[in-house]
Amino acid sequence: MRTVEISEEPIRLGQFLKLAALAEDGVHAKELIEDGEVHVNGSVELRRGAQLRDGDVVVVEGEEVRISVRR
Template identity: 55%
Template sequence: MAKSAPIDDIPTGGEGIRLGQFLQLAGLVDSGGEAKEVIREGLVLVNDEVDERRGRQLHDGDVVTFNGRKARVSK
């Protein structure tokens, strides 16, 4: 049985945050340009579904997966 990746809780201050910004905040990418590329290429999952919208609004509890790492939006 495959072991799932641990999920890091990333506090966002209680406000919603856009997907591209969250990738940077969580340390999953180094820059906004990199976030744009990996999202456009369909490499980012939000709640286990591919999402190609860099401006997608994330909310408390959403889980973002990229490159084998998972991060959850936390208040």
């Protein structure tokens, strides 16, 4: 599992997908979310604006990424 640091929380799911290179751009992030390809903490997440926090785990196409807030 890979860890991606963010400077402050929360971060919106669509933004995080781009930051973590799980999506190429905003359009790709939107498509992944709408297609049910994004899981947050084990559940499908269909809201692009879902708020993510320290310790959350995002999974896209089998790639797991944990969010860590830079302190």
